[in-house]
Amino acid sequence: MEVVVQCPSCDAALPVKASEKHNEIQCGSCRKIIALTITSSVATDTSVDTCPMCTGQDFYIRKDFDPKVGLTFVILGATVSAVFYYFGMDLTAYGVLAVAVLVDLAVYRRLGDVTICYRCHAEFRGRFERMAEGFDLHTADILEAEYAKQVGR
Numbered sequence: 533m534e535v536v537v538q539c540p541s542c543d544a545a546l547p548v549k550a551s552e553k554h555n556e557i558q559c560g561s562c563r564k565i566i567a568l569t570i571t572s573s574v575a576t577d578t579s580v581d582t583c584p585m586c587t588g589q590d591f592y593i594r595k596d597f598d599p600k601v602g603l604t605f606v607i608l609g610a611t612v613s614a615v616f617y618y619f620g621m622d623l624t625a626y627g628v629l630a631v632a633v634l635v636d637l638a639v640y641r642r643l644g645d646v647t648i649c650y651r652c653h654a655e656f657r658g659r660f661e662r663m664a665e666g667f668d669l670h671t672a673d674i675l676e677a678e679y680a681k682q683v684g685r
């Protein structure tokens with residue numbers, strides 16, 4: 533599976549190939565050496581049992597969606613729609629807007645799930661079985677605070 537960990541000192545996103553079972557990686561931007569604990573389930577893309585970054589075992593699932601891409605598309609649709617509207621072609625304008633929203637929804641539905649570590653926000657993508665549940669704000673509050681203490685922030 534593909535793992536993206538966040539550097540604890542500078543927050544840079546660092547992609548890690550779990551199958552290569554690195555014991556540590558170096559942050560590309562601040563040069564910090566980060567220790568990793570990659571379990572065999574993670575390395576073989578079976579399941580996410582332990583986070584390689586913080587060794588936490590609490591994860592949640594969300595749609596693997598880049599909000600920026602979706603937003604760009606809606607803005608593009610709205611702009612094109614506004615041009616038609618300006619020239620008095622109301623129906624075409626609404627049509628364009630509707631299509632933009634539909635395409636956006638279609639893209640959103642096709643995306644897979646990404647599993648995320650509650651503590652350090654590491655992301656896990658692969659063919660492993662999804663066991664985690666949806667995001668829970670209360671759990672996130674507790675675990676994020678715990679992690680902040682652990683990395684000394």
Ligand SMILES: [Zn+2]
Binds near residue numbers: 539542543544
């Ligand atoms: Zn860093």
Ligand SMILES: [Zn+2]
Binds near residue numbers: 651653654
């Ligand atoms: Zn973690």
